[in-house]
Amino acid sequence: MSKNILVTGGAGFIGSHIVEEAVNRGYNTLVLDDLSTGKKENLEHLPQDSYRLIQGDIRDNNLINQVFKDNAINCVFHEAAIASVQKSITDPENTYSINVEGTRNVFEAAVDHGVERVVFASSAAVYGDDPKIPKVEDMSPKPISPYGEHKLENEKMAAKLSLKGSTKFVALRYFNVYGLRQDPASEYSGVISIFINRILSGQKITIYGDGKQTRDFVYVKDVVAANYLVAEKIARGFAIFNVGTGLQTDLNELVGIIFSLSSNVDNIKYELSRAGDIRHSLADIINLRRETGYKFDYEIKNGLSQLISHK
Numbered sequence: 001m002s003k004n005i006l007v008t009g010g011a012g013f014i015g016s017h018i019v020e021e022a023v024n025r026g027y028n029t030l031v032l033d034d035l036s037t038g039k040k041e042n043l044e045h046l047p048q049d050s051y052r053l054i055q056g057d058i059r060d061n062n063l064i065n066q067v068f069k070d071n072a073i074n075c076v077f078h079e080a081a082i083a084s085v086q087k088s089i090t091d092p093e094n095t096y097s098i099n100v101e102g103t104r105n106v107f108e109a110a111v112d113h114g115v116e117r118v119v120f121a122s123s124a125a126v127y128g129d130d131p132k133i134p135k136v137e138d139m140s141p142k143p144i145s146p147y148g149e150h151k152l153e154n155e156k157m158a159a160k161l162s163l164k165g166s167t168k169f170v171a172l173r174y175f176n177v178y179g180l181r182q183d184p185a186s187e188y189s190g191v192i193s194i195f196i197n198r199i200l201s202g203q204k205i206t207i208y209g210d211g212k213q214t215r216d217f218v219y220v221k222d223v224v225a226a227n228y229l230v231a232e233k234i235a236r237g238f239a240i241f242n243v244g245t246g247l248q249t250d251l252n253e254l255v256g257i258i259f260s261l262s263s264n265v266d267n268i269k270y271e272l273s274r275a276g277d278i279r280h281s282l283a284d285i286i287n288l289r290r291e292t293g294y295k296f297d298y299e300i301k302n303g304l305s306q307l308i309s310h311k
């Protein structure tokens, strides 16, 4: 893979891990982030001169074009977004302007400047609440939130643009990603970072419903591996892949593991399930495995134990 990398949203949770990998590989690494939910501290463990951070908004089309013009970017990992289903419901216009219009700026500039490849964060949210599992990429998408609709629109946009120029696009439909630097303070954060934070500090946790709802939890390092694999191996103009483990974990099991890895006693409150919560979510990762050799390294216990050991 070529060496000038741009990571949008690179100061965020997943983006900072993609940046870390680019730096480890010795790539020229540029980060574009408006620091709305991302933080400079997420990159502070890296040598200061190993990457460059531009603080800016993907909605600023002039800035985006300038960035591509000045930097001969070969590969973009596009992670910048409002990564919250709830926020897309309470603030749909602002979310649309970032997740769709901002993404369009990045995609179009990439094509106009002849970037070889764009790998971008889509989401399992495009599948919606269709009860059929596992989710396979060719199932017809039925998003039930503006966030899911926006991610689907990104995919359609990329498919169209891939016919226009030489830029190749890959959409990665992430399932439930967890790992270091996921912000537990955010009310929109992933359930794992919230549970770990509360359990390690001795607080009660709340499970909505019976706790038998399942998710496909994927450790952030496996998500990073999937990003680089598709960047290196997928040769066609447009492709979509699920990124998960293909394994289901229910919430009771999840908190059981966290309690067993911490020294705290179970302290769980069950409340009525929340409207709109999806019962089961599971990725089919056969296509990703077949086309790239992807093999996840972290089953839930290993991922949680590595995460807790960093706390």
Ligand SMILES: NC(=O)c1ccc[n+]([C@@H]2O[C@H](COP(=O)([O-])OP(=O)(O)OC[C@H]3O[C@@H](n4cnc5c(N)ncnc54)[C@H](O)[C@@H]3O)[C@@H](O)[C@H]2O)c1
Pocket: 008, 009, 010, 011, 012, 013, 014, 015, 032, 033, 034, 035, 036, 037, 038, 039, 056, 057, 058, 059, 078, 079, 080, 081, 082, 083, 084, 098, 102, 121, 122, 123, 124, 173, 174, 175, 176, 177, 178, 190
């Ligand atoms: N975390 C998950 O489980 C998950 C699941 C599916 C998809 N995703 C997608 O993965 C990507 C990364 O999510 P994350 O969990 O790391 O969230 P995050 O909030 O930590 O990262 C998003 C980053 O984008 C930046 N950003 C937001 N708006 C911007 C703008 N207008 N211009 C420039 N930068 C902007 C933020 O400051 C932040 O650093 C997002 O596209 C998200 O939708 C995440």
